[in-house]
Amino acid sequence: MPIVQTFVSIFSCQALPGAPAGSTETYHIIDTGLQCWNGLHIFYCILFSVALFGYCIVFILISFFYNESRPYHTDAFARLDCNFETHITLYKILITILGHFLFSERLQWLIIVIHILGSLNFCKMYFQYLPYYNSRTSVLFGSGWFIYLWLTLNILLLKALENVSYQGQSVVILIGLILMFPTVHQLRETKITKKIFSKKHDKIKSEYELDLYIHKLYRLIID
DSSP: OHHHHHHHGGGOEEOOTTOOTTOOOOEESSOTTSBTTSTHHHHHHHHHHHHHHHHHHHHHHHHHHOSOSOTTOOOTTOBOSSOHHHHHHHHHHHHHHHHHHOOSGGGHHHHHHHHHHHHHHHHHHHHHHOOBOSHHHHHHHHHHHHHHHHHHHHHHHHHHTTTSOOOOHHHHHHHHHHHHHHHHHHHHHHHHHHHHHTOOGGGOOSHHHHHHHHHHHHHHHHO
């Protein structure tokens, strides 16, 4: 999200090279003539913060309303109304902001852990909602999140073993990427089968629930 990075960059300050020891004055990393937290910089920070807040609200509203309301569309991108995009938008904004400030070496562990927790959350949400009705689209969407989780776990391993000399990590990552699609496909089919055959028909209380049930049964038969 380049716009979010632009808004957040106003807070990036550092001491000038050659500054006296113990000096508390910092200057913007791009405009080195702009002293931080003084006069004009405070005004810019307030202005950019308001703009960032407005930008986030607009994109959250767009993602909130960008949903298929009914499941029987033939479009391959038709999906369940679960506001998945809203969560993804909020997560992207959070990661962009945190990544801008957690760039120092001692904070790298924290940003890696946040990426792992985020990927785990979206993998869980994928199997909870199975948002896309089309089989290939759904598997591709889910594979993307599991690839994200696989990569973050390997980054954690690389970080933990950064002082150890070893080979083969790229091969392990590549094998995982190749196996991800068929694995997600099988897990998805198992999840759908379990949902359909464990559903008590007398518990279907609305036309929408009946519509969902029939659609999932139809996709299970033809896929």
